[in-house]
Ligand SMILES: O=C(O)CCC(=O)C(=O)O
């Protein structure tokens with residue numbers, strides 16, 4: 740398994756591009772956004788279906804976007820909330836760095852290391868195919884992993900506080916990704932994924 744911890748143009752060997760920018764916010768700024776977002780976002784528990792059974796996650800989520808998108812996954816329909824100032828600032832920064840514009844953002848709050856996200860890809864029909872997904876991380880440093888659908892090859896990266904990662908081109912078709920759980924992390928992490936919805 741390859742493990743990266745510095746800025747790299749593409750951490751994947753083939754079948755898509757994942758660019759790690761490293762920290763794009765300094766620690767005081769990242770810590771401040773983390774605190775603001777934990778307090779002001781309208782966090783909800785997520786629902787996921789595993790082997791046909793509905794589960795409520797401990798991890799919390801929120802959706803923000805340009806218009807009142809409704810978005811269905813795992814049998815639940817959610818409505819996007821209108822942008823707030825902090826999210827608009829972060830969206831502008833991420834748009835500048837990735838050279839793409841985004842019309843929505845999914846936020847995840849992991850209270851500690853024992854909350855994570857299982858293997859999946861972000862390839863719902865409601866997303867523009869092959870559009871860049873930009874992932875900004877605030878708070879606790881966590882490992883993020885990719886696994887190739889056909890070869891099983893894995894690649895991991897540590898996502899530091901204030902860091903940006905962009906998933907581009909055909910990544911979602913060939914690779915799954917996950918945020919593995921760990922007993923070693925006791926601090927919260929907020930992740931923002933800026934996305935392009937089909938409108
Ligand atoms: O928390 C993360 O870094 C990943 C989140 C993710 O994969 C998703 O929201 O689809």
Ligand SMILES: [Fe+2]
Nearest residue numbers: 859860861916
């Ligand atoms: Fe994802």
